[in-house]
Amino acid sequence: MRIVVALGGNAISRRGEEISVENQRRNIRDACSSLAEIAGAHELVITHGNGPQVGLLALQNAAYTEGSLYPLDTLGAQTQGLIGYLIEIELRNTLPDRKKLTTVLTLVEVDPTDSAFQHPTKFVGPVYTPQQARSLALGRGWTFAMDGELPRRVVPSPRPERVIQIDSVKRLLSAGHVVVCTGGGGIPVSRDEDGILSGVEAVVDKDASSAVLGREIGAQALVLATDADAVHVDWGTPNDKRIAVIGAEALDTMEFPAGSMGPKVEAATAFVRSSGHEAYIGRLQDVSAMLEGSRGTRVVPGDAPAQLV
Secondary structure: OEEEEEEOHHHHOOOOOOOOHHHHHHHHHHHHHHHHHHHHHOEEEEEEOOHHHHHHHHHHHHOOOOOOOOOHHHHHHHHHHHHHHHHHHHHHHHOOOOOOEEEOOOEEEEOOOOHHHHOOOEEEEEEOOHHHHHHHHHHHOOEEEEEOOEEEEEEOOOOEEEEOOHHHHHHHHHOOOEEEOOHHHOEEEEEOOOOOEEEOOOOOOHHHHHHHHHHHHOOOEEEEEOOOOOOEEOOOOOOOEEEEEEEHHHHHOOOOOOOOHHHHHHHHHHHHHHHOOEEEEEOHHHHHHHHHOOOOEEEEOOOOOOEEO
16 A cells, blocks of 8 residues: 555654654654554655654744744754654664665645634644743743643644645655655745745644645555544543544544644544545554554544444
């Protein structure tokens, strides 16, 4: 199969962990055993989040007072290079006999009139204490929302319209490459009435972009890897159940938090509807079991009711 695997930014830099190169490299190295297993049997495209990383760069950026700040699109480009490099080198070391592995700097086009610019929802950076968040909101003009029990910065996350480098990704896959692309949801750009592209101040959700990418390259499966084992109903209560299988139409009627499982559910249903193929949500280390149907959540075409376990 041709498979898109979307790695969460928090899987690369884990929640509460120092955002150091050493920690990220170790986490990616851990992930590469699962990625190598997929690459050995399927055509593989790897996408990744960048929330913690772009948030760190924004903090470093804000500390520079001698010139204008770098906008979020340029910070997204920096994180694509950093994380793409780390994934590529660790995966090359895991697959020493497979030389065809390419990272693509990827632009994603968005609508500059998207309502997301008036309603920031995308988490970036670390969590803060309430006092730190209030200080940064006053001093930097940042917007915050609760991520669990602590506040975290949120920025606009417009809907991806298309991935600019689709043709390049297709050609690389046809030539036998494992491809790393659409990092951080892609570098957000918009097109003016003359067709001129320019960057925009936003971070695109990587799951939404992965769904668009998967549809456009003809992927047979989309795997949304997260730190949760699956999509659950009644999460954290005595009635907690894992959704093993569910139809996209049925899943779309259910509500999930916008800052956590919500974007993955939306991306999964969008991919299944547009492609007619299946999507999977769960832990990366369970990916083989997810494809076999014994772990995670499998989203299928149609309106089949949830099978709970």
